[in-house]
Amino acid sequence: MLIIAVLALVSLAALLVLKAFKSNLVFFYTPTEVVEGKVPVARAFRIGGMVVDGSLQRKQDGVSVSFSVTDTIHAIDVTYEGILPDLFQEGKGVVAQGRLSENGSFIADQVLAKHDENYMPPEAAEALKRAREMKLSE
Amino acid sequence: MIPEIGHFSIILALWVSVAQTLICFGGAVRSSPRLIAFPRYSSYVIFLLTLAGFCCLATSFLVDDFSVLNVASNSNSQLPWPYKLAASWGSHEGSLLLWVLMLSGWMSAVSLFSKQMPDEMRSLILGVMSAIAIGFYLFMLLTSNPFDRLLPPAVDGRDLNPLLQDPGMVIHPPMLYMGYVGFSVVFAFAIGALISGKLDSTWARWSRPWTTAAWCFLTVGIALGSWWAYYELGWGGWWFWDPVENASFMPWLCGTALIHSLSVTEKRGSFKIWTVLLSIITFSLSLLGTFLVRSGVLTSVHAFATDPERGVFILGFLIVVIGASLLLFAWRAPKVGLGGNFNFISRESALLANNVLLVVAAASVLLGTLYPLFLDAMGLGKISVGPPYFDAIFFPLMAPAMFLMGIGPVLRWKNAKTLELATKLKWAFAISLVSAIIVPILMGGWSVFVSIGLLLGFWIVVSGLVNLLEQIRRIRMGSERTIFQVINSLPRSYYGMLVAHFGVAVFIFGVTLVKGYEEERDVKLAVGGSVELSGYRFSLASLDDLIGPNYNGIKGTVFVHGADGKLVSTLYPEKRFYHVQSMPMTEAAIDTGFFRDLYVSLGEALEDGSWVVRVYLKPFVDWIWGGAFLMALGGLLAISDKKYRSKRRSVPNQATVSS
Numbered sequence: 164m165l166i167i168a169v170l171a172l173v174s175l176a177a178l179l180v181l182k183a184f185k186s187n188l189v190f191f192y193t194p195t196e197v198v199e200g201k202v203p204v205a206r207a208f209r210i211g212g213m214v215v216d217g218s219l220q221r222k223q224d225g226v227s228v229s230f231s232v233t234d235t236i237h238a239i240d241v242t243y244e245g246i247l248p249d250l251f252q253e254g255k256g257v258v259a260q261g262r263l264s265e266n267g268s269f270i271a272d273q274v275l276a277k278h279d280e281n282y283m284p285p286e287a288a289e290a291l292k293r294a295r296e297m298k299l300s301e
Numbered sequence: 302m303i304p305e306i307g308h309f310s311i312i313l314a315l316w317v318s319v320a321q322t323l324i325c326f327g328g329a330v331r332s333s334p335r336l337i338a339f340p341r342y343s344s345y346v347i348f349l350l351t352l353a354g355f356c357c358l359a360t361s362f363l364v365d366d367f368s369v370l371n372v373a374s375n376s377n378s379q380l381p382w383p384y385k386l387a388a389s390w391g392s393h394e395g396s397l398l399l400w401v402l403m404l405s406g407w408m409s410a411v412s413l414f415s416k417q418m419p420d421e422m423r424s425l426i427l428g429v430m431s432a433i434a435i436g437f438y439l440f441m442l443l444t445s446n447p448f449d450r451l452l453p454p455a456v457d458g459r460d461l462n463p464l465l466q467d468p469g470m471v472i473h474p475p476m477l478y479m480g481y482v483g484f485s486v487v488f489a490f491a492i493g494a495l496i497s498g499k500l501d502s503t504w505a506r507w508s509r510p511w512t513t514a515a516w517c518f519l520t521v522g523i524a525l526g527s528w529w530a531y532y533e534l535g536w537g538g539w540w541f542w543d544p545v546e547n548a549s550f551m552p553w554l555c556g557t558a559l560i561h562s563l564s565v566t567e568k569r570g571s572f573k574i575w576t577v578l579l580s581i582i583t584f585s586l587s588l589l590g591t592f593l594v595r596s597g598v599l600t601s602v603h604a605f606a607t608d609p610e611r612g613v614f615i616l617g618f619l620i621v622v623i624g625a626s627l628l629l630f631a632w633r634a635p636k637v638g639l640g641g642n643f644n645f646i647s648r649e650s651a652l653l654a655n656n657v658l659l660v661v662a663a664a665s666v667l668l669g670t671l672y673p674l675f676l677d678a679m680g681l682g683k684i685s686v687g688p689p690y691f692d693a694i695f696f697p698l699m700a701p702a703m704f705l706m707g708i709g710p711v712l713r714w715k716n717a718k719t720l721e722l723a724t725k726l727k728w729a730f731a732i733s734l735v736s737a738i739i740v741p742i743l744m745g746g747w748s749v750f751v752s753i754g755l756l757l758g759f760w761i762v763v764s765g766l767v768n769l770l771e772q773i774r775r776i777r778m779g780s781e782r783t784i785f786q787v788i789n790s791l792p793r794s795y796y797g798m799l800v801a802h803f804g805v806a807v808f809i810f811g812v813t814l815v816k817g818y819e820e821e822r823d824v825k826l827a828v829g830g831s832v833e834l835s836g837y838r839f840s841l842a843s844l845d846d847l848i849g850p851n852y853n854g855i856k857g858t859v860f861v862h863g864a865d866g867k868l869v870s871t872l873y874p875e876k877r878f879y880h881v882q883s884m885p886m887t888e889a890a891i892d893t894g895f896f897r898d899l900y901v902s903l904g905e906a907l908e909d910g911s912w913v914v915r916v917y918l919k920p921f922v923d924w925i926w927g928g929a930f931l932m933a934l935g936g937l938l939a940i941s942d943k944k945y946r947s948k949r950r951s952v953p954n955q956a957t958v959s960s
Contacts, residue, residue, distance in 0.1 A: 165645055165650060165653075168645075169653070169654075169657060172654075172657070173657060173661060176658075176661045176698065177661070179694065179697065180664075180668070180694045183690050184665075184669065184672075184694075187687065187689045187690035187693065188684050188685075188686060189684060189686070189687055190682065190684050191682070191683040191684060191685070209683075209685065221907065224825065225824070225825025225907055225911070225913050226823045226824065226825065226913060245823055246823055246904030246915055247905060249884075249885040249886065250885070260685075260687075286683050289683060
C-alpha cells in the first residue's frame with residue numbers, strides 16, 4: 164500500500180519535472196540562423212557573437228542600450244534595459260537571452276558575461292566557428 | 302628546492318596510501334592482528350606527508366617563487382599576502398592538493414576517534430578512504446601537478462582572478478571541500494558494511510556524527526558561496542541555479558536525506574538499504590561536483606575535451622568509484638537486511654516521504670544541470686536550462702517536505718494515530734495560518750505565494766515549539782524536577798534538531814520576504830543627484846579616485862536618508878580596475894540590517910561624467926544565510942550529544958522519549 168503510494172507520487176513528480184524541463188529549455192542560435200528565420204517565435208532563446216565595433220548606443224535615460232551582434236556573416240540589432248556586465252566590450256564576444264521583436268530586432272532580458280580568459284563566451288565562439296565553416300564551404 | 306620537497310612528499314603519500322589499501326583489504330581478509338593495526342598509523346603518516354606538500358606549495362606562493370608554474374599563473378608580487386595564501390588553492394592543481402589534504406585529515410580523524418570500533422571495521426573504512434586517496438594522488442601527479450616548474454621563471458605572475466580576491470571566496474572552497482570530503486567517511490562506512498555484511502544501529506551511531514559534521518561544513522560552504530555572490534557580483538542575486546551552484550547543492554540534498562535516514566537506522570534499525578544507497582549517492586555527487594567545477598567542463602565542453610588527459614582520468618575515476626560501489630551494493634545489499642515494519646502513518650513513513658522528496662529534487666537538479674552538457678558533448682546543439690525550470694520543480698517538491706517537518710518530530714514511531722496528531726497540532730496550524738495571512742498585509746502587499754511561504758515557515762516554528770512543550774510536560778509529569786532541570790535533561794541531539802529546523806524556517810522567511818518585497822531601480826546619477834526607493838533617498842555626494850594595492854578605480858559616496866529625513870547610513874560603492882588581468886570589478890556597498898539590506902552598486906560611467914547606478918532594497922535577505930548558519934549550528938549541537946562520547950556500548954533500538 165505504501166509502496167504504491169510512493170510510486171504514484173514519484174511518477175507524478177517525474178511527469179511534472181519533465182514537463183517543466185521541456186517548457187524551459189532555452190536554445191542557442193547564431194545571428195545567421197535568426198536572419199534565416201530558424202528561431203522559435205513565442206519562446207525565449209539565446210544569440211551570441213561579437214559586438215560590432217561602434218554599435219553601442221546609450222539612450223537618453225541612461226539605462227537603455229542598443230548594440231549589434233554579428234557572427235561575421237549577419238548582424239542583429241539588440242536592445243537591452245539595464246546595466247551591462249563589467250566584461251561587456253565592443254569587439255568582444257557576448258551572449259544575450261531574450262525574444263525577437265516584430266521588426267526583426269532582438270529584445271534582450273539578459274546579457275551574459277560568463278567567459279573564459281580570452282573574453283569569448285563559448286556560445287559566441289561557436290557562432291563564429293559555424294560562420295567560418297559556412298564561408299569555407301562556399 | 303622547496304617545490305621538489307613538496308612533490309616528493311606527495312609521491313610518498315601515494316605509496317603509503319597504496320600500502321595502506323593493500324594491507325587493509327588483505328588484513329581484513331586474513332585477520333592478522335599486526336596487519337590490522339597498521340592502517341591507524343599509516344593514516345597519520347599520509348596526513349603529515351600531504352600537509353608537508355601543501356606547506357611547500359603555500360611557501361612558494363608566499364615567497365613569490367615565479368619559477369613554479371602554478372605560482373606564476375595565479376599570483377603576483379603586488380597581491381596582498383592573505384590572497385597569496387588563498388591562491389595556493391585557487392587553481393585546479395592547488396585545489397586538488399587541498400582536497401587530498403582534507404581527505405587525509407578526515408582519515409586521520411577517523412583513525413584517532415575510533416578506539417571503541419572493532420578493528421576489522423576500522424581497517425575496512427580506512428582502506429576505502431586510502432583507495433579514494435590513491436585516485437586523487439595519481440590524478441594530481443599524472444595530470445595536474447602543482448609543483449611543475451616554469452623555466453625560465455616569469456618576471457611576475459598573472460595575478461589571482463580579482464573575483465577570488467575576497468575574504469568570502471577564501472573560506473568558501475575549504476568549507477565546501479570539508480563537506481565533500483567528509484562524506485567519504487560515511488561512504489567508507491557503507492562500503493565496509495556491504496563488504497562485511499554487517500549493518501546494525503551501532504554502525505549507524507558511529508557514522509552519524511561524521512556525516513552530520515560533513516553536512517554542517519557543506520551547509521556553511523554553500524551559504525558562503527551564495528552570500529559571496531550577493532555582495533560581490535553586484536547584481537543583488539544570491540542563487541542563480543548555476544551549474545557550479547547545483548554541483549554543490551545536489552550532494553547537500555542527498556546528504557540531508559542521509560542524515561535523516563541514519564536517524565531511523567540508528568533508532569529503529571530500519572532504512573538500512575536507503576542509508577547505504579544514500580551514502581554512496583551523496584559521495585558520488587560530491588565527486589561529480591568536484592570534477593564538474595574543477596575540470597573546466599562547465600566553461601566549455603570542448604575546452605574540456607581538448608585537454609583529454611584530465612577529462613579521461615576524471616571520467617574513468619568516477620566510473621570506477623561509482624560503478625564499483627553500486628555493483629557492490631547490488632550484490633551485497635540483501636545481506637545487509639531489511640528493518641522493522643511500520644505503518645502508513647508513522648514517523649518512519651514521514652521520514653521516508655522526506656527522503657523521496659529530497660532525492661527526486663536532487664535528481665531534477667541533476668537533469669537540468671547535466672542535460673545541456675550532455676547535448677553539447679554529443680554535438681547536438683547548445684541549450685541552457687535556466688532558473689525558471691529549477692524554480693518550477695524545486696518549490697513544489699520542497700513544500701510538502703517543509704510541511705512534513707512540522708509533523709515528523711511529533712509523530713510516534715511505527716504506528717501513529719491521525720486523530721492524536723491533529724489534536725496536538727491544530728493550534729499550531731491555526732496560529733501559522735493567521736500569521737501567514739497577517740504578515741504580508743503588514744509588509745505592504747498581500748500575495749498568495751508570500752502567504753504560502755510564510756505559512757510553511759510559521760508552521761515549522763510553531764509546531765517545533767509545540768513539540769518542545771510536549772516533551773517538557775511529559776518529563777515533568779513523571780518527576781519532581783524544575784523546568785530548568787527538565788530543559789537540561791533533554792538530549793542535545795534533540796535541540797540540534799529543533800535549531801536546525803528553526804534554521805530552515807528562518808531561511809524560508811528570508812527567501813519568501815525578499816522575493817516578495819524586494820525593490821530595485823537602475824538610474825542615471827550625476828554628483829549631487831538622488832533617487833528615491835521605498836521611502837529611502839539615495840544621494841550621490843561625490844566620486845573620487847581610488848588607488849589600491851593591485852588595482853585603481855572610482856569610489857562613490859552615497860548618503861542614505863530615511864523617510865523621516867535622518868541619515869541612515871553612508872555607502873561607498875566602488876568600481877575597480879585590476880592592472881594585471883585588465884579586469885573591471887564592481888564592489889557593491891551594502892548597509893546590512895536585521896530586517897533589510899540597502900544595496901548600491903556602480904554600473905557604468907557615461908560620457909557626461911554621470912554614472913548608471915543600481916539601488917536595491919532587500920528585506921530580510923540576511924535571514925537566508927542566517928537560516929543556513931542556524932542549520933549548521935543545529936548540526937553541531939547534534940554532534941556534541943554525549944551519546945557519541947559515551948564509552949559503553951549501548952543497546953540498539955532504544956525507544957527514546959524525545960527524538
